[in-house]
Amino acid sequence: MAGRIxxxxxxxxxxxxxxxxxxxxxxxxxxxxxxxxxxxxxQVPTRNGVVAHTGxxxxxxxxxxxxxxxxxxxxxxxxxLQAAVGDLDRVTRVARLGGFIACVPEFTQHAQVMNGASxxxxxxxxxxxxxxxxxxxxxxxxMDAAVEVEGMFEIAP
Numbered sequence: 001m002a003g004r005i006x007x008x009x010x011x012x013x014x015x016x017x018x019x020x021x022x023x024x025x026x027x028x029x030x031x032x033x034x035x036x037x038x039x040x041x042x043q044v045p046t047r048n049g050v051v052a053h054t055g056x057x058x059x060x061x062x063x064x065x066x067x068x069x070x071x072x073x074x075x076x077x078x079x080x081l082q083a084a085v086g087d088l089d090r091v092t093r094v095a096r097l098g099g100f101i102a103c104v105p106e107f108t109q110h111a112q113v114m115n116g117a118s119x120x121x122x123x124x125x126x127x128x129x130x131x132x133x134x135x136x137x138x139x140x141x142x143m144d145a146a147v148e149v150e151g152m153f154e155i156a157p
Contacts, residue, residue, distance in 0.1 A: 058107030070116030073149035
């Protein structure tokens, strides 16, 4: 039987992909504090192994596309989280999300882009999905990704 979060993902039409392998010298997630905290490394907007949204916000990428990229990044974060904990019903809180937005220097709508990920976190986890957040603009991201999202999650023992 599917758990509560798996059912919610299905209602939203989201199927979690196979977690992506790291592209450099890092691990996709770490579990600390006696298994109560999971930190997921930054995930870019890949779909079927290909970066789906490339370029820079304020140049070749629209705000709406940036939001879609952030949402896809969070889906990939959730795939890593599921690999870490087995069952997303164990998530008691989305503690923090961090967003990196590839953009031109004049771009100032970083927060609106990152809302793509934040809104999905709340849609999936309800009140437990409300989180602290940092969002910054950067000149470039790996593989020319438009957005990268990382996460920190509290887990039930």
